[in-house]
Amino acid sequence: MMRTRRDVLKHGLAALVPTGLLQQDDPAAERQTRQEDVPVGRLRDPGLAGQPRGPVTDYENDPFIIGVEEKLRCTCGCNLDVYTCRTTDFTCQVSPAMHRRVISLVEQNKSAQEILDAFVAEHGEMVLMAPRKEGFNIVGYVLPGFAITVVGGCMVWILARRAKLRAVASSQVGSGTPIDGLSTEEAARLEAELRDLE
């Protein structure tokens, strides 16, 4: 085998340099080398471009499937619905699996409610993005609005009653009585100003 002077020099130097240093990985250099070898149309480092993906099918943009997936919670712990998770967190393995399960149920001609029921049977009620409107959950939906309405109603009733009582009291005292030490004329002017200028 022919050896050039350059080869001899290279091997001689290699013998002098500690082996550990020579064997140390340099990912950047490695990538640089690989870049030169990359065929057209392929990525030089697919492993660093996120999870490998398959081509998009019609199912991915199907409004029915998206609608169902928006009602289902991804069980990976991200707190997102399945659709948002699978189109946002591209490292999640759970939401794509749940998406495939939705597709398989759609292919079995299940309705949206049947699909949701199937997921609830498998994962429990927590898999739904919002509690079902039944039983104790109704309290969850109704209580805030009910509380606001009741408190608002009580406020109106109490304040209207107080205002009425005060009006009766002031009419008994007489309309010509000065207000807060003002003459009737001054009070009227004050009232008029407050009414018009505020």
Place this chain on the structure above:
Amino acid sequence: MTILGQLALWLAALLAVWGAVVGFLGGRGNRPELIRSARRTQYAHLGVISVALLSLMVAIFRHDFNVAYVAAYTSRNLPTPYLISAVYGGQNGSLLFWAFILAVFAALAQWLTPKRYDYLMPYVAAVMSCVTLFFVVVLLFAANPFQRLAFTPLDGQGLNPQLQNPGMVIHPPMLYLGYISITVPFAFAVAALLARQLDTGWLHAIRKWTIVSWIFLSIGITLGMWWAYVELGWGGYWAWDPVENASFLPWLTMTAFLHSVMIQEKRGMLKKWNVILIALSFFLSIFGTFITRSGIISSVHSFTQSPVGFYFLVFLVLLAVSMVWLFWTRRAALEPESHLESLLSREGSFLFNNLLLVGMAFSILWGTMFPIISELVRGTQVTVGPPFFNQVNIPIGLALLGLTGVGPLIAWRKASPRNLRRQFAVPVTAGVMMAAALVAIRFSDFYAAVALCLGTFVVATVVQEFTRGVGARHRLHGESHALALVRLIGRNRRRYGGYIVHVGVVIYIVAFSGLAFKNDVEASLKPGETASVKSPFGYSYDLTHVGVSQYDQLNRFVTTASVEVSRNGRRLGVLSSEKRQYFDSMKRPTFNPSTEAAIMSGLREDLYVVFAGAVDGTEEAVYRFTVNPLVWWVWFGGVVLVLGGVVTLWPGGGPTRASVRRALQGYQVTLVDRDREPVAKVT
């Protein structure tokens, strides 16, 4: 340096105990030497907690990976701005940062408060010391940022990629400033209760502080939305996540307070309610921190589960018990000086505004806690996500929007039918015209339509108020319209700043309604292939895949996928979305690859492009394209909102010397005809 930091924390704890004791004793016994000592303690706090924070910063900047916190949240190749954000990027550091800002506010409260409120200041110092003590105790016993490892790693784990964003450098400090500054009004409220001085004095003392808190909370929340939008890659900005909700709760109660305080100042009413609102705002700010950090509720944002939750729970219970006791024992001093004369008055509208704001806060808190409540009652955990919150809160929000317009139109004390007709005619007509226009164009979304009609009504209200004010100045003083506008705002900054805030709220809500018309499309494209996505404004975007490239950059390896964008055949430019794999200084991958969305932002809509990944290692790329209507207006609404807050906060703007002199001379009414020159001046 960490030993110095640790010592500083212990010293801060001792000082806090001292400040609390001498503050209470000094205030109670009116002993000047103790009062002086309590007040000086606040400056000493600032000094020692600054030393602790600087110690942590030095450890971070020197890459002292023997410190557990530094090893967990930084790496040698982390860019410098993110070394700064790493100070509050983790639980322990953020609590130290919290204690530092609290110390800053405690010192500022002592330094900036005018002398006439000196009777409150020892108690204020005592309360601030108690809160500081709590945070320092948590730092020392549950979340010590100076804890050392048994070994020294060669490099740290680095900062989470999602936190390596400029928004994340600013957003947490702003939110902390908002949360923490609420402590100052709370301290004044407790001081007023302790001193039994419950006239409007304490309200005047905290007016600017409450606006400062509200402004910082608004900036923090808006920046948080912006960060979520540009960084998380889901194309939205608000997901009703427990941590988002936690920041919104004190904002709602502070907003309620900023309205109800006007009733106490003008009419001496709602004294109890105002104390409750301030205490509730502070309670909610701590409660938000508790649910973020205890791990009792799962959240995208939450810190890992840690023992701090127990400390926060104990603090919250102590806080609630002491506030109830203080309130109960001082209730006699909180009786109103006057009563509501009519529901058809500005006071009445503010009462309903408060009901809705606090009701909304309750509804959000209820929804956030409902999974726990459901588990306690039924033994079954449920998920309470955006569908629940939207269903419950959108009607409340729209009712609030309506009241935003009603409030400024009704007179104080009692509105006459004439006043109502005169005030409501133009705004209601504008709202009805908008409704007619929406019906004519067959606008499809009900809630968005209501938001647009109510928004028009509120904007018409504000425009009417400005027009009348400017017109009056123009006629009375002969000022040009521009000068009259500037002086109108300058002379009554609180009122007109408030109107600007109302416009900001309208812009926000109308922009939120754009979400109803969001459009998503997923596509896998080979280079040269084109996908289309429809805009709700009637046209389509064509997106042609250019290719995928990979390269090294700073502390990461980047895979970029680019699309050429055109609209109706007109080329708009190229958008590039990235996948980033971060490395430490030894080129070891840290974290999973993260996604950087590409956004083309416009006044009508944003085009949001996300590179989901490559097909089989080829340049065929999977994308998600989203058309997001009106998003730009969310950020603009935030700017207007904050601008309005700054106007109300700006110093000066009180009555002029001349107007004070006139007022002293006697009661004066100037009658101005709406369409003509001044017609009469009665003194």
